[in-house]
Amino acid sequence: MDDLLTEFIAETREMLGALGGAIVAWEGAPGDRARLDEIFRFVHTVKGNSGFFDLPRITALSHAAEDALAAVRSGARQADHNLVSAVLAAIDRLGELVQAIETGDSVASADDEALIEALSRAEPAPPPELEAASSVVAAPRVAARSIRLPVDLLDRMMSGVSDLVLARNALARRLRDGGADAEVAACFERVSGSIADLRDAITRTRMQRIDNLFAALPRMVRDIGTETGKKVALEVDGGDVELDREMIEMIRDPLTHIVRNAIDHGIEGADERRRAGKPDQGRLHVCARQTGNQILIEVADDGRGLDGGRLVEKALAAGLLDEARAARLTPQQRNALIFEPGLSTAREVTNLSGRGVGMDVVRANVERIGGVVEVDSREGEGVTFTLRVPLTLTIIPALTVRACGQAFAIPRSAIEEIVRVNGGAVRIEPLGRAAVATVRDRRMPLVDFPGLIGLPAATDADGRMLVVLKPAGGGLYALAVDAVQDHEELVVKPAAPAVMAAGLYAGTTLADDGQPVLLLDPPGIAARAGISLARKETVVEDATAPxxxxxxxxxxxxxxxxxxxxxxxxxxxxxxxxxxxxxxxxxxxxxxxxxxxxxxxxxxxxxxxxxxxxxxxxxxxxxxxxxxxxxxxxxxxxxxxxxxxxxxxxxxxxxxxxxxxxxxxxxxxxxxxAAPAAGDRRPICLLAADDPFAATILRPLVETAGYEVRFEGDGADVAIVSEDAAPPPAARILRLTSAAGVASEGSIDRYDRAALLAALAEARKRA
Amino acid sequence: MSLVLVLTLAGQRVALRADEMESVVEIEAVAPVPGAAPHVAGLAALRSRVLTVIDARASLGLGPAEAVRDAVVAIVDGHPYALLVDAVEDVVEGGDVRPLAASAGPGWSRVARGCVEAEGDLMLLLDLPALVAGPQAEAA
Missing domain, CATH: 2.40.50.180 (CheA-289, Domain 4)
Structure with a gap:
């Protein structure tokens, strides 16, 4: 394909991406001249450019759209809903056609006519006011501060710099072994430093603003809103957060799905909203921010919230839970059921969602890239989904371990802790052909990695190490390996399909010594070892030993x-x-x-x-x-x-x-x-000294609520005790349940943070 | 007319299309991939790339190759592979590809694209993606 055409495709696609928001904004405010001009410029430019390449369909469509928009600009037509939809459809088709040129596919030409027809189907406008229309529209030309590069060039740079890092490591080993003199060592340090800088810079070139992902949202929200007959206002924050372009692609589908779900199921219809005392228009807030080496993306709606009871019913019906366990679930655990396969809460199946393939797929996709998805719901007030994903897929911190005489890497994000089998903190009990490890107080399935891959272990059972893994969002398990080697930052590459087919690996990488290393896939290993059900077991265990x-x-x-x-x-x-x-x-x-x-x-x-x-x-x-x-x-x-x-x-x-x-x-x-307020005495809260829960978990919460914590003495304003304890001397007593999820009369669930804080605030007012 | 790479595999002279090949290397060390299909010999490092090493003999269903070090490097679907073969001869002009007159036999027929005449001999032209996919791929 010749360069000019490639340029045309890239430019058109770029403009299309930037335009989605403008069209929706224009529909909201048809009088907005700036938006109208922006859209007009786009079709005008496309029409002009396509003329050079003999692309009659693109020319015809963009011409028709230009005519319609020109009529709006001159005041001869109104920008009504039909017109906006027709323009959108035409622009979509332009996108498809451009895509088709690139891939060499063909797009059926039959409905081009219908689109053009829809564009020209003008309702007669009110008599046009005579006004001098601006005659020339030229896109502002700004000197380019950025250049366009093919992605595979960036990939080549990345692999070149990875090469360089490996060569540096090999050289470092030689220098260490050979006892190089100080001058050479200093020189090497300089080279080493610039290689590190170079690698950082090249990693940065692969970063994209998350705007690239968010730019599609206004249009999507509008379309889904139209389909479902709901009005939704979208707010987007944090578009300047950067992450690896591959990562952006990986979270596109999960994010799309969550947004669809929020509008389709979360936000109520206008009538229901009015009855609930909410404004007709629903609100959807999407924001991104960086915390440490993770990106956090929140999608919050102000809809009806999740129906935890219904989720439990469905889970019971699907046999995912039994009655006894269902009764012990905390509200959070009930809501988390939405991520279980086959549990869609939609009462009616719409063509958008509600087919039971939904949030479980979202979770699986997010976990595959080392991320976590969480849900928080307030009944009647809305649902917030939170995605946490690593900054980049390509360089991940990992632990290298040895098993069967071979090195493997484990993503550090999945590792909870590492313990030695004979270290005293571990007990291993065989259960038939499986085994259970008890690490301190936590009991978890044990996966014998050498056994799983059918190779003899190189170390005897006592000398081995247990790596306690918590695959994102999943249940805990222990992986027995021969030895733990090192923490390394690894450049991970996708593995070939034949390797992925084993179901145990997430990718391949090169260790510092240049040897290929397989990156283990913690969820895959769990599934292979047959402990996929552990997720539900540990949900309950978490609650009893929190x-x-x-x-x-x-x-x-x-x-x-x-x-x-x-x-x-x-x-x-x-x-x-x-x-x-x-x-x-x-x-x-x-x-x-x-x-x-x-x-x-x-x-x-x-x-x-x-x-x-x-x-x-x-x-x-x-x-x-x-x-x-x-x-x-x-x-x-x-x-x-x-x-x-x-x-x-x-x-x-x-x-x-x-x-x-x-x-x-x-x-x-x-x-x-904090500036101490004059004469402000902090009220005193008495906690049980012998209860580790009170001392380590409750204490920070109580202190945050503005109390001074004491473990003995008189004159306390409030005391927090478990429901069966004798009341200590205090003006007010708060009782907590001994385990989560079994609140009884007169006591607060020990993990019901909101209720606890409310009770403390109440007591503080009276103190 | 196109260039073909002539090599020996399981005692036979066969051909691969030269334009699909990247280079011919000698594989030093192979790190096994436990749990993968038998024709996946393991992983090998070539400069900064990780090659998936495919045992072509095993892919034919003829059992693992022994003491084979010669490999052909090629990219299939974006992944770099090294295909272990008995010996690599040379790149030569190959004639037109002709359909097989008779079945090439179990294992072979799955990976044969046809036959081609090179250096006066008629030999099988093998399909690289089929070799990489291995014997299970067809059953699935």
Whole structure:
């Protein structure tokens, strides 16, 4: 195909992508001259360009659309719904035709006529006001700041730089072994550094703004709204978030499906909305943001919410649950049933959704790319779906393990913890041909990896390692391997179909020593080992032993060199800062980040280096910057911490991977910077000292609610005790259930956060 | 008339279309892929690429090849493969492709596109995607 034609196709497609939003906006406000001009320019440009290439169908269609729009511009026609639909249909057809040129397919020409007919079917407009129409429309020409590159060129660059990294690693080994002199080593360091920069830059070239994905939403929402007869206002935020272009393609379908579902099932018809006291027009909010190395995409509607009861009924009918288990489900667990295969809540099957292939496919697709999808529903107020996906598919942090004398990689996002079989914390019991591992208090199926792939293990049973895996959204299981090797950042490539057919692998990669390594697929292994049902088992187990839920922590080294960690949820991002942005003002160190001035913690004076890194911590309202020397890792920590003797920056010490790590006291840190209101006495809340749930899980919640927590003494404003305990001396007693999901009269479900916070707020008012 | 690559496979001289091939290499180390079909010999690294190594003999249903190191590198559906063969001879001018007069026999007929005359000999022209897909693909 000649270059000019390729250029024409690419340009047309680009303009089409940018135009979707404009058309919908124009329909909403037909008087909007700027939008109309934008659309007119598009068809005008396409008409002009197509003339060069002898593409009669494209010319005819764009000509007809141009005529119709010109009539609107001159005031001879109104931009009514029919006209907008006709223009949309014509533009869609143009897109199909352009696509067809590229792929060499053919598009049936029969209905071109109908489209042109629809465009010219003019309702006579009110007498046109005489007005000088602007005669020349020229697209503004701006000097190009970007160039268009074929994607495979980027891929070649990426693979070239991967080559370079491998060569560097090989050279590094030689230098280490050969004891190179200092000059060569320094030289190598420089080369090594620029290779790392190059790799970063090339990785960035593969990033795209998520706008590319969101640009299609206005049009889609309009179309689905028209089909279902619902009015929906769409709000989109965070379009400037960037992620790997492959990743964008991978989340396109799941996102589309969730949006369809939200409009089709979530948002009610206008009548129902009016009855519920809501505005006629439904609201759909789609937003993206980056947290750490994940992208979070939320789709929130303001519809009727999920019908948890109905989901349970359906699950019972489908045999996914038994009565006893159904009764124990928390509201969240009920809602999560929407992701089970075959459970669509739609009462009537529409042509959009409701065929029972839906959210389970969404979940499967998201999990395949190492992501998670969650649902949160408030009855009558709406549903929020949250997608969490990694930034890129191509470079993933992974753990390499050995089994059967061979190396395998496991995506680190799926790993909960790693334990040694003979380490004392593990008990393994055979159950027929299967086995169950109990790691501390958690019981989980054990998959013997060498056995699964039919090879003899290289190590005896006692010396082996268990990797506890939690495939995104799925149940926990332990994978027995011979040894754990290393943490590595791996460049992952898709594996050939013949390799994928084994059902155990997610891709292939090259280790630092240049050897090919298979990346294991945790959900695939679970399915192959026949533990796919574990998902439901652990849902229940989670509920009965929730104290052990691991919290993600960010592990870092302080400016002073100490190893510390902080709840990852509080760390919004890691900032690269300049030391000269730090000033001691108003008695405190503060640092300017963009437009904001944040208190700087973690160092007593501005760091000596020219640049330094800081964690940006938030408590939801305020922000603090915390200077660090380096961020080491994310860890999931479920154990207990030894509390610090006195309140301060560190609230305790914990054992992480055999090392002592201090845990930051966020409450103390933010407390230092929150301006204390005059005479404000914090009410006192008494908790049971011997209950680990109260001490580790409840305490932060209670403190966030504005209470001071004590474990003994009189004069407390409120006390929180389990439902069977003797009442301690306090002005007010709140009782919690001993397990989640079995709320009884007079007590609050221990995981009903909202009810708990409401009760605390109530008690605080009276204190 | 087109160029064909002549090679020996399971004791026979056969041909592959040269324009489908990328290069001929000697495979050093193959990392096995446990759980994959028998004709998947494993993975091998070639510069920064991971090749899926296909045992052509096993793909014919003739059992695994022994001590074979010569391989033909080719891209099929975007994935790089190395096809293990007994020996690679040369790239030569091949005649027109003719349909097979008789069945080439079990295993062979699945991967044969036809026959072609090269260097005065008549030999089978093999279908690369069929070799890569392996014997199960047809049953499925």
């Amino acid at each position: 104290e052990r839920t691991a919290t993600p922590f960010l592990l870092f080294r302080t400016v002073g060199g100490a190893k510390r960690m902080v709840e990852a949820g509080a760390a919004q991002r890691i900032e690269d800062l300049r030391a000269d942005a730090v000033r001691a003002t108003a008695g405190r160190l503060r640092v300017a980040i963009g437009d904001a001035i944040l208190p700087l913690e973690g160092c007593a004076e501005a760091p000596p280096e020219e640049r330094f890194r800081a964690l940006r911590l938030t408590d939801g309202a305020g922000e603090i910057a915390y200077a660090v020397r380096e961020v080491i890792d994310m860890v999931a920590f479920a154990g207990e911490a030894i509390p610090a003797p006195a309140p301060g920056e560190v609230r305790g010490v914990a054992l992480v991977a055999g090392e002592q790590v201090e845990i930051l006291d966020l409450h103390w840190l933010f407390g230092r910077h």
